[in-house]
Every structure is written in structure tokens, then in C-alpha cells.
Amino acid sequence: MRAKLTFIICVLYVSTSFGQNTPRYSQFNFAQGVNNPAALAIDSKVMVDMIFRHQWFGLEGAPTTGAINAQYELYHDMAVGLNVSYDLIGVNHATIVSGQYAYRAYFDNDNALIFGVSLGMDQRVNDLPSAQLTDLDDPAFATLYSKVHFNAGFGLYYHSPKFYVGASIPQLFQSFEKSNASGFQLPSWHYFITTGFYIDAGENYRLNPNIQIKTALNTPIQADLILRNTFMNTFSLNVGYRSENSLIAGADLLVGGRYRMGYAINYDLGKLSRAKGLSHELYVGIGLPYHNSREDFSQRKYLNRKASHKRDFNKGYKQRRWYK
Numbered sequence: 563m564r565a566k567l568t569f570i571i572c573v574l575y576v577s578t579s580f581g582q583n584t585p586r587y588s589q590f591n592f593a594q595g596v597n598n599p600a601a602l603a604i605d606s607k608v609m610v611d612m613i614f615r616h617q618w619f620g621l622e623g624a625p626t627t628g629a630i631n632a633q634y635e636l637y638h639d640m641a642v643g644l645n646v647s648y649d650l651i652g653v654n655h656a657t658i659v660s661g662q663y664a665y666r667a668y669f670d671n672d673n674a675l676i677f678g679v680s681l682g683m684d685q686r687v688n689d690l691p692s693a694q695l696t697d698l699d700d701p702a703f704a705t706l707y708s709k710v711h712f713n714a715g716f717g718l719y720y721h722s723p724k725f726y727v728g729a730s731i732p733q734l735f736q737s738f739e740k741s742n743a744s745g746f747q748l749p750s751w752h753y754f755i756t757t758g759f760y761i762d763a764g765e766n767y768r769l770n771p772n773i774q775i776k777t778a779l780n781t782p783i784q785a786d787l788i789l790r791n792t793f794m795n796t797f798s799l800n801v802g803y804r805s806e807n808s809l810i811a812g813a814d815l816l817v818g819g820r821y822r823m824g825y826a827i828n829y830d831l832g833k834l835s836r837a838k839g840l841s842h843e844l845y846v847g848i849g850l851p852y853h854n855s856r857e858d859f860s861q862r863k864y865l866n867r868k869a870s871h872k873r874d875f876n877k878g879y880k881q882r883r884w885y886k
Contacts, residue, residue, distance in 0.1 A: 583656070584732050584752040584776070585627040585649055587613055588786060588802070588810050588826040589845045591772040595631040595643055597754050598730035599662040600678025600719035602643045603635040606849030617828075617841040626650045639666045645680065655687040660713065673722045680715040684733075711735065727757040752778045768792045786810065795854060800826065807832045814845070819854070822847035 587593055593611040594601035603609055611631045618624035629647035636642060643662035648655070660682025666674040688707040717730030736750045758772040770790040777783045788802035788810060795816070802810035812826030828841035 583649060583651065584754070585615065585625075585629075585647070586774065586776055586784065586786065587615055587627075587845075588788065588804070588812065588828060588843050589613060589814070589824050590756060590774045590786065591758055591770070591788065591790065592814070592822065592824060592845055592847055593629065593631060594719075594728060594756065595633055595662065596629045596645060596647065597732045598678065598717040598719060598728045598756070599643065599645075599660075599680040599715055600664050600676040600717035600730065601728055602633040602641040602662060602664040602676075602678065604719075604721060604726075606852050607635040608848075608850040609633040610848040612846045613843070614845075615841065615843040619839045619842055621839055624651075633662075639668065640664060641666075645682070653688060655685075657685045658713070659683055660715065664719075674720070676719040676721065678715075678717040678719065678730075680717075680732075682713055683710055684713045684735075685710045724760045725758070728755070730754045750778070752776060766794045768795070770798075790814075804828060806830075808841070812843070816852065819851045820849055822849070822852070 584597065587596070590597070593613045594604070595609075595611060596613065609631075610633070612629070614628040616624070616626050627647070627649045629645065631643060631645045633641060633643040641664045643664070645658070645660050645662055647658045649658075650656075660680040662678060662680045664676050664678040666676045668674045686709050712735060714734045715730065715732045716734065717728060717732075719728040720726060731751050731753060733752065753776070755775040755777075756773065758770060761769040761771075763769055768791075770792060772786075772788040772790060774786040774788075775783060776785070783805070785805040786802060788800055790798050790800045792798040797816075798814045800810070800812045800814065804810055808828045808830045810826060810828055812824060814822060814824030816822050822845070824845035824847075826843040826845075828843075830841075
């Protein structure tokens with residue numbers, strides 16, 4: 563059965579060579595900057611998010627994805643980031659490197675509408691000779707294809723102490739081997755929508771529902787629902803459901819105000835659950851330091867006569883108050 567599944571995966575992805583595949587992560591509420599360039603430095607002035615996902619553990623050729631997203635808040639109204647991600651599916655390999663920029667338009671101290679863009683390069687490799695074949699002389703699997711192309715992304719993100727919502731198109735350009743459909747192709751875009759709420763239900767408990775939706779033209783809508791239960795602002799237990807008929811369970815921990823660690827699994831409920839195995843996801847984050855409260859997203863310390871933002875290049879952020 564596993565051999566059949568591996569063969570199906572290879573055939574599907576070879577037939578759509580170099581078609582974009584934007585990964586989804588169950589812990590998207592942490593690593594939001596991976597797929598949305600507007601969601602930079604939300605929880606800390608300096609942040610690094612590292613996330614790794616292995617689907618269908620034990621199945622040869624199953625998808626393996628990962629990303630590192632480094633973020634830095636330049637000023638109260640702008641942030642920059644560097645995103646590096648990879649995606650391995652059967653004989654298909656994709657590596658993406660992009661720079662990110664986000665500009666924040668504030669409504670008051672705690673609310674902001676953020677605009678983000680990303681620019682970078684994608685390398686996509688179709689390593690057909692590495693496929694395991696019954697016919698070793700099959701000419702259709704004799705050539706390795708590799709292509710590097712420019713890419714860009716766009717995102718929006720609204721931040722408030724009790725609510726967030728984001729929308730993004732991580733990849734505006736596509737690359738298809740031997741096809742005139744490459745380039746700026748709106749029908750091939752993948753759209754991401756995320757939202758979450760923060761509900762304080764006691765002094766030491768907070769409920770944080772999160773929803774992620776991914777969609778593209780002429781494809782089924784994919785969605786994740788996560789219920790994050792946080793205790794003493796330090797430890798969380800998470801449960802959820804993925805629209806591909808799988809359960810999500812996990813936990814995360816904040817250590818010393820600077821380090822976040824999370825783990826999640828997906829358990830498939832469908833007929834192929836025994837063959838596919840569990841999907842595992844590991845997250846590690848660094849914040850210098852993390853905000854303990856979303857109410858201190860960015861205080862308006864420097865205002866001009868019209869009560870709008872101005873930058874004090876001499877004082878910088880020395881007078882900013884951070885929660886520790």
C-alpha cells in the first residue's frame with residue numbers, strides 16, 4: 563500500500579512540474595510571517611521563527627517542509643524580515659529566499675493596519691532520475707530539471723489587543739517546466755486568510771481560537787481550526803481540526819520570556835490513515851524579549867503637532883517601555 567501511495571504522489575507532482583505548493587502549518591498562529599509579509603515583529607522587536615513539518619511519517623516520498631523567518635522592527639511603523647523556506651515532495655524540491663518589508667498604519671496605541679511585501683528568488687528542482695522505477699530505462703524519468711525565477715508576495719494584517727486578521731498571496735509568480743503559463747498568473751495564486759481572538763476567562767487562563775484558510779481557483783478550500791488554551795501566560799494545550807479530515811493536538815511553552823517551543827501532530831481519520839501515518843510539526847521561536855501583553859504592541863512615544871507618528875533618530879527606542 564505504501565509503495566502505491568508513493569507512486570501516486572510522484573505521478574501527481576511530476577505531471578504538474580514546478581507548480582507552486584505553498585505549505586500550511588498547524589502552528590500558523592506563531593509563524594505568521596512565513597506566509598504573510600505583513601505579520602512581522604508582532605510579538606517582539608526582534609524575532610526568529612523556525613518551523614519544521616514532516617507529513618505522513620514513515621511514508622517514503624511524503625512532504626517535508628520547513629522555514630526560518632527572521633524579523634526586526636526598524637521603527638514603530640515599519641519592520642523588515644528575511645524568510646527562507648524549503649519544500650520536499652517526492653522528487654520535487656523547492657527552496658525560497660525572500661526579503662520582507664511591512665509598514666504599519668496606526669489607529670491608536672494598540673491597533674494597526676499593516677501592509678507587507680516580499681521580494682526574492684525561488685529554485686525549483688524536479689529530480690526525476692532519483693525516482694524508483696520498475697523500468698530503469700524509462701526516458702520520461704531521465705532528465706533533472708532545475709529552474710530559478712524571481713518571485714514576490716503581498717499581505718495585509720490588522721492587529722489589535724483582542725483580535726487579528728491577515729490576508730496574503732505568498733507567491734505572485736509561478737514557474738512551470740515547458741509551459742507558457744509561467745510568470746504572473748492570477749488563476750494560479752494561493753490565497754491565505756488567518757484570524758484569531760484572545761478571550762480572557764480568568765486571571766491565569768486565556769482562550770485563543772485561530773482559523774487559517776487556504777484557497778486557490780478551482781480547488782477545494784483548505785482550512786485549519788485551532789483552539790489554544792493558555793495557562794499563566796506560559797503553557798498552552800492546543801486542539802483542532804484540519805479540513806482534510808484530521809485531528810490536531812499539540813502544546814507550546816514560553817521559557818524565560820525569550821524562547822517559545824511548540825509541537826503538534828495531525829492524526830488522519832480517513833480510510834488511508836493507517837497507510838499515511840501521523841504528521842509531526844516542531845516550532846522554535848526566539849523573541850528579544852516577547853511581549854507579555856498584546857496591549858503594548860507599539861506605544862506612540864513620539865508625536866508631531868498633528869498627533870501622528872514621527873521618528874526620533876537620536877533617542878531611538880531607548881525610552882520605549884517593554885513588558886518583561
